[in-house]
Amino acid sequence: MKYFNVAVVGATGAVGQELLNLLEERNFPINELRLCATSRSAGRKVEFKGSTYRVEETTFDSFKGMDIALFAGGSASKEFGPAAVECGAVVIDNSSNFRLDNEVPLVVPEVNPEDVIWHRGVIANPNCSTIIMTLPLKAVHDVCKIKRVVVSTYQAVSGAGAEGINELSEQTKAVMSGGEYSPQKFQHQIAFNLIPHIDVLQEMDYTKEEWKMVKETHKIIHDDFGITATTVRVPVYRSHAESINIETYEKITASKAKEVFDAFPNLIVDDNLADNRYPMPLYTSNRDEVFVGRIREDNTIDKGLNIWISADQIRKGAATNAIQIAELVIKYGCLLQKK
Amino acid sequence: MKYFNVAVVGATGAVGQELLNLLEERNFPINELRLCATSRSAGRKVEFKGSTYRVEETTFDSFKGMDIALFAGGSASKEFGPAAVECGAVVIDNSSNFRLDNEVPLVVPEVNPEDVIWHRGVIANPNCSTIIMTLPLKAVHDVCKIKRVVVSTYQAVSGAGAEGINELSEQTKAVMSGGEYSPQKFQHQIAFNLIPHIDVLQEMDYTKEEWKMVKETHKIIHDDFGITATTVRVPVYRSHAESINIETYEKITASKAKEVFDAFPNLIVDDNLADNRYPMPLYTSNRDEVFVGRIREDNTIDKGLNIWISADQIRKGAATNAIQIAELVIKYGCLLQKK
Numbered sequence: 139m140k141y142f143n144v145a146v147v148g149a150t151g152a153v154g155q156e157l158l159n160l161l162e163e164r165n166f167p168i169n170e171l172r173l174c175a176t177s178r179s180a181g182r183k184v185e186f187k188g189s190t191y192r193v194e195e196t197t198f199d200s201f202k203g204m205d206i207a208l209f210a211g212g213s214a215s216k217e218f219g220p221a222a223v224e225c226g227a228v229v230i231d232n233s234s235n236f237r238l239d240n241e242v243p244l245v246v247p248e249v250n251p252e253d254v255i256w257h258r259g260v261i262a263n264p265n266c267s268t269i270i271m272t273l274p275l276k277a278v279h280d281v282c283k284i285k286r287v288v289v290s291t292y293q294a295v296s297g298a299g300a301e302g303i304n305e306l307s308e309q310t311k312a313v314m315s316g317g318e319y320s321p322q323k324f325q326h327q328i329a330f331n332l333i334p335h336i337d338v339l340q341e342m343d344y345t346k347e348e349w350k351m352v353k354e355t356h357k358i359i360h361d362d363f364g365i366t367a368t369t370v371r372v373p374v375y376r377s378h379a380e381s382i383n384i385e386t387y388e389k390i391t392a393s394k395a396k397e398v399f400d401a402f403p404n405l406i407v408d409d410n411l412a413d414n415r416y417p418m419p420l421y422t423s424n425r426d427e428v429f430v431g432r433i434r435e436d437n438t439i440d441k442g443l444n445i446w447i448s449a450d451q452i453r454k455g456a457a458t459n460a461i462q463i464a465e466l467v468i469k470y471g472c473l474l475q476k477k
Numbered sequence: 478m479k480y481f482n483v484a485v486v487g488a489t490g491a492v493g494q495e496l497l498n499l500l501e502e503r504n505f506p507i508n509e510l511r512l513c514a515t516s517r518s519a520g521r522k523v524e525f526k527g528s529t530y531r532v533e534e535t536t537f538d539s540f541k542g543m544d545i546a547l548f549a550g551g552s553a554s555k556e557f558g559p560a561a562v563e564c565g566a567v568v569i570d571n572s573s574n575f576r577l578d579n580e581v582p583l584v585v586p587e588v589n590p591e592d593v594i595w596h597r598g599v600i601a602n603p604n605c606s607t608i609i610m611t612l613p614l615k616a617v618h619d620v621c622k623i624k625r626v627v628v629s630t631y632q633a634v635s636g637a638g639a640e641g642i643n644e645l646s647e648q649t650k651a652v653m654s655g656g657e658y659s660p661q662k663f664q665h666q667i668a669f670n671l672i673p674h675i676d677v678l679q680e681m682d683y684t685k686e687e688w689k690m691v692k693e694t695h696k697i698i699h700d701d702f703g704i705t706a707t708t709v710r711v712p713v714y715r716s717h718a719e720s721i722n723i724e725t726y727e728k729i730t731a732s733k734a735k736e737v738f739d740a741f742p743n744l745i746v747d748d749n750l751a752d753n754r755y756p757m758p759l760y761t762s763n764r765d766e767v768f769v770g771r772i773r774e775d776n777t778i779d780k781g782l783n784i785w786i787s788a789d790q791i792r793k794g795a796a797t798n799a800i801q802i803a804e805l806v807i808k809y810g811c812l813l814q815k816k
Contacts, residue, residue: 288627326757330714332758333757365777366722368722372631372711373669381707383707411682418673438627
């Protein structure tokens with residue numbers, strides 16, 4: 139068994155903390171662990187496998203001797219990613235900085251694991267809503283080729299990090315006691331409300347989040363079928379959900395769809411309305427799988443299917459997927475030469 | 478000016494209370510007002526225009542001398558509707574009991590007001606999610622004929638009445654203080670959760686709520702274009718929202734769509750993402766109009782359009798629409814002969 143030196147950048151945020159949980163939980167073969175963050179969080183103490191680690195400020199020297207550098211998000215990978223690669227660390231980046239770069243693989247391990255192999259130092263972790271949608275889409279695409287997807291999302295506040303979670307909690311308390319809590323992380327009050335606006339405005343009046351779901355899915359599935367998305371923030375803590383309408387070239391029945399979902403790795407069919415069974419954010423939280431239910435044929439077109447999915451945004455939508463990529467890097471032996 | 482005798486059945490529930498608010502607010506020409514409810518609520522006192530009314534138990538005699546009987550929902554119209562008509566009262570029924578009956582008009586006043594005229598005593602008020610969707614659909618259908626609609630809903634707890642509202646509130650309090658509050662009105666915890674299950678299971682694994690959106694829309698718009706729906710309960714108090722993808726036979730541009738929405742009665746365009754403007758449940762509550770935003774062309778098909786709507790479920794989704802129907806009955810002079 140080989141052991142590796144791992145740096146976690148952004149170790150104190152929601153995704154960073156979950157990366158550490160998962161490294162421990164999955165018994166990742168770690169030799170040396172280095173925890174980095176911005177100067178604001180440097181000096182904080184973090185527990186890992188019973189030991190206490192001091193978080194250091196990320197610098198160009200942070201990656202010396204590291205095999206793998208996990209970047210939790212934000213602009214850090216833009217600033218320090220190239221330096222990490224230069225040091226010989228494979229960068230697995232949860233931010234959107236490199237996702238659409240032709241030189242960077244964008245990977246969901248259940249969907250396109252082989253793309254890990256051609257990395258040149260950086261591997262990008264996709265957008266959370268995109269990751270969880272690609273599992274059922276790939277399952278269907280493999281048997282009945284997808285023509286078009288219409289997706290509406292129901293996205294948890296954890297997508298905006300620990301501050302997003304805190305805002306929902308504090309704002310709910312304030313509203314319940316007749317007070318107020320001004321929106322800081324979100325554009326408007328999210329407690330008992332819905333905000334159909336995630337990330338910035340881009341072309342054709344779609345948001346960047348909506349375009350991510352289109353462009354990243356194309357890159358991951360290696361096909362450019364039609365995808366149109368409406369992304370909406372909902373007052374839920376940490377699991378996203380999506381209502382997905384799929385048009386295929388070959389007819390897929392509901393029972394065939396259940397069969398292919400069932401056979402797909404890390405995709406769990408939870409679909410029995412008569413027994414009140416279907417995926418819900420409250421019960422898919424702290425899980426690593428994507429859950430699919432409400433599987434129904436859509437007879438408004440010849441070859442239509444409706445599904446409803448839910449998965450933990452911080453886990454499969456971010457940290458779990460990143461750790462799975464790191465595991466693939468080790469499995470395929472495609473680490474860099476340390477300098 | 479003529480004045481009318483009006484009975485409100487189910488006067489103490491969420492919709493019943495809103496019916497009274499609206500009768501007062503819109504200065505409905507009332508001569509005698511009679512408030513009815515089940516034996517459980519009989520005897521309660523209710524304020525209306527500065528006077529106190531005693532709620533009586535609904536009986537077959539409750540409708541003697543009444544011109545209009547507003548039924549707030551539930552099974553009451555099945556039991557007492559025929560008796561009310563027999564007495565000469567026009568029944569405006571918010572329940573689903575008669576909506577798909579060929580002898581009963583199903584009316585959204587902005588969409589098919591003329592259907593009021595052929596009533597035979599009972600006029601049905603449509604399902605809340607259906608009502609609010611028909612305004613923008615009719616606006617588009619009139620200029621570019623709709624081929625197919627894919628809709629995903631985000632439905633407030635008020636759809637389950639005053640008890641639904643109370644459950645969200647009490648359950649949120651319990652969860653925030655680390656406690657529990659067992660689901661009663663809903664199948665599962667709704668606080669900080671999503672439940673993709675509204676009303677009972679019907680054919681093809683769709684719910685009754687989902688079929689209502691299909692069948693009622695066809696009846697109201699007098700056309701049977703494809704509609705496929707996924708209906709979801711969200712932790713929001715009293716305004717529904719819907720993400721709607723529309724395919725038309727003739728291309729409608731986003732700017733043309735804004736124009737026709739703008740010209741449509743009681744439909745308000747709120748669409749400027751750069752200024753963080755779009756319809757949200759928190760701000761469409763206690764309003765009578767339907768709000769539409771996030772208007773975008775969908776280029777995954779030749780003639781596609783995405784919109785996002787929100788409207789108050791208790792108002793336009795129920796009570797306002799019922800009162801508007803009563804106003805039409807008076808305007809068209811199609812009351813019954815009192816017996």
